Amino acid sequence: MRKKEERQRILILGGSGFIGNSLYKELLSYFEVHCTYCQQHGAFSENQVFHNFCVEEDSMFLLLNSIEPTVIISAINGDFQNQLAAHREIANYALLNADCAVLYVSSAEVFDGKFAHPSYENDVTISQTEKGKLKISIEKLLLETIPLQTTILRLPLVLGINSPEVLHLRQCIRHQAAFEVYPNLVITATTVNKVCQQVHYIINQSLRGVFHLASNDMVHHEDLFREITSKIGDKMPIFKSVFSSNEDQYNALLPKHNKLPKTHQITVAEVIEECSLNEEIMSIK
Structure with missing residues (x-):
């Protein structure tokens, strides 16, 4: 496990979005943080730690090898096939860098094919929407390829x-x-402030597995x-x-098997x- 005093380098994919940008603000004072943004935006383009990256056009391989992150937080959007390909590159990078942790921001959509009960961390995922199916595919890819380096963060309404x-x-x-x-x-439901607090804790404690960050x-x-x-x-x-x-x-989503402290x-x-x-x-x- 990485020593606590060693400053980790975090890459937030989708750092210009609502959740990604909130995570950037939460983690900035404690770690070396880099982020990606896609659309041209003056505020981000002038920030040295924000990197212009569009999943449909740019190489994830080149981005990762340029920044060399020790923690990757994926909150990226974009074309579904390109998202899947990008996460294959993330998994390949992590396979070559055993210290690297991958935190994937997923959602309740992985269970949008079931309606009769609430869903817990170990429940079988089932979706009837394309977005939900994509998130299931990415979760499965990471959990099967780099299980000891993967943390799945399933979010409810934030x-x-x-x-x-x-x-x-x-x-x-x-x-x-x-x-x-x-x-x-x-x-x-949850709040973005609580999610940021929880993710900060998960990074500090090097927690792995599936987490339902919900009320x-x-x-x-x-x-x-x-x-x-x-x-x-x-x-x-x-x-x-x-x-x-x-x-x-x-x-x-309800937390049951991987509950965080009160x-x-x-x-x-x-x-x-x-x-x-x-x-x-x-x-x-």
């Missing part, structure tokens, strides 16, 4: 005051616009957003109910509390 969903909710409240909710969908309890999708709205203020958006079934369906766990109530805070309050913390 919220926060600056998350796309909460920003959209606030906009709908402001303009009295329609916001879609799913009354019969049971989910788990310990479940909630109906509609109830979650109604409660966040009621805590934000008195105004309401137009809640548009979307029914995919007459009965409750589950798209819920200080690194979260509940739905805590998610709601954080999402309803004002940005000014959060910036003071």
Whole structure:
């Protein structure tokens, strides 16, 4: 195991995205951190540790050999076939560099083909969507090729005051616009701040395996957003109910076999509390 005092070099693939950029900000003060971005963006292009990389056009092999990371966090998007090819290159790099850890950011979509129960870490993955099938393929590739170097981070709905969903909710409240909710969908959730804290801990402790970085309890999708709205203020958006079934369906990840310490766990109530805070309050913390 790598010595704690040795400064690790982390490469975040997809460092310009919501989760990737939050991880960059969390880890920057503690490690040597490099990130990738795809679209031309002034703020990233001027940052020396941000590397322009598009999975459809650029070589993962060249990127990895240029940076020589000891930890790779993959939160990359792009063409599905190119994503799969890129992760084959990641696995090949890790095979040649036994010290390198690979953390793959997956999601509840690997279980979107089952609806009757919540899903745990050791459950068989099954998906009916192309995105879910891709994530299953990448998980399988890494777990079979470099099992001792792989950590799978399955995420539920990730919220926060600056998350796309909460920003959209606030906009709908402001303009009295329609916001879609799913009354019969049971989910788990988390915040991006908690995910960053958990990933930091996982890196420090060199943890491997499959982790469900989700709340310990479940909630109906509609109830979650109604409660966040009621805590934000008195105004309401137009809640548009979307029914995919007459009965409750589950798209819920629950941690069971690989639980993190209590200080690194979260509940739905805590998610709601954080999402309803004002940005000014959060910036003071």
